[in-house]
Amino acid sequence: MSLVFKLRDVRKLRIAEGANFCLVVPQLDIAAGEKVALVGESGCGKSTLLDMLVMVLRPSSVNEFVFAPDGKVPLDVWLAWETSRWNVLSDLRKQYMGYVLQTGGLLPFLTVWDNINLSRQILSMPDDGTVRALAKTLGIRRQLNKLPGILSVGERQRVAIARALAHRPPIVLADEPTAAVDPVQAKKIMGVFLGLAEELGTTVIVASHNTQFVVQLGMRPVRQIFRPSKKKGVINSVFQG
Numbered sequence: 138m139s140l141v142f143k144l145r146d147v148r149k150l151r152i153a154e155g156a157n158f159c160l161v162v163p164q165l166d167i168a169a170g171e172k173v174a175l176v177g178e179s180g181c182g183k184s185t186l187l188d189m190l191v192m193v194l195r196p197s198s199v200n201e202f203v204f205a206p207d208g209k210v211p212l213d214v215w216l217a218w219e220t221s222r223w224n225v226l227s228d229l230r231k232q233y234m235g236y237v238l239q240t241g242g243l244l245p246f247l248t249v250w251d252n253i254n255l256s257r258q259i260l261s262m263p264d265d266g267t268v269r270a271l272a273k274t275l276g277i278r279r280q281l282n283k284l285p286g287i288l289s290v291g292e293r294q295r296v297a298i299a300r301a302l303a304h305r306p307p308i309v310l311a312d313e314p315t316a317a318v319d320p321v322q323a324k325k326i327m328g329v330f331l332g333l334a335e336e337l338g339t340t341v342i343v344a345s346h347n348t349q350f351v352v353q354l355g356m357r358p359v360r361q362i363f364r365p366s367k368k369k370g371v372i373n374s375v376f377q378g
């Protein structure tokens with residue numbers, strides 16, 4: 138079993154007024170092809186942890202943070218941050234990751250087709266029918282020539298999922314991808330998403346506030362637990378796999 142992510146004692150301190158917030162990940166191992174859900178209430182640090190996994194947010198301190206997208210060369214992510222090798226991080230992100238933002242994050246001036254094709258275009262990948270096939274599976278084929286603004290919220294989320302999968306990244310991360318749709322739609326969209334990921338062997342990491350929902354979908358929950366810090370005025374939010 139090859140690990141895509143290996144984290145040991147990763148922390149992120151957020152300085153805010155009143156109580157400061159410290160996200161703590163004592164140990165997190167995510168294997169290739171796994172479907173993992175980071176679960177906990179709003180404000181517990183799910184997006185913060187996703188941002189660190191996507192390597193856009195630098196942790197405050199780390200014992201070990203390794204990313205091995207293709208099971209071959211593991212990257213010491215912490216060393217890359219410490220030595221300011223942001224280009225290494227962003228190249229790996231572009232090539233190996235897809236990201237579904239909570240609100241879709243679609244570009245309003247591009248058609249649905251162009252939105253889905255965006256990551257493929259950045260990576261100079263030719264049109265091999267992937268965009269159309271994904272749109273068909275996700276039930277948005279008839280929307281391909283439209284602008285995102287006229288789509289329903291559920292359709293937009295489907296487009297965002299198609300976009301994250303279009304360049305066939307081995308890892309897809311999604312921040313509460315179905316929070317804005319009703320439970321029936323949420324189950325349907327997540328079912329299609331996880332089915333596609335299974336077919337492609339994609340590792341999936343999702344943030345969700347609904348443990349029951351993600352467990353029903355067959356995902357492995359990584360739960361958040363609060364724990365008082367020894368330091369005064371700091372709230373520790375610990376994620377335990």
Ligand SMILES: Nc1ncnc2c1ncn2[C@@H]1O[C@H](COP(=O)(O)OP(=O)(O)O)[C@@H](O)[C@H]1O
Pocket residue numbers: 151152153158177178179180181182183184185186
């Ligand atoms: N850019 C930021 N600067 C400082 N604090 C932040 C920032 N973003 C989020 N926070 C704080 O970090 C904590 C975790 O936030 P977040 O990761 O967004 O939680 P969740 O995604 O679980 O709702 C919250 O207390 C939030 O207010």
Ligand SMILES: [Mg+2]
Pocket residue numbers: 183184185312
């Ligand atoms: Mg969030």
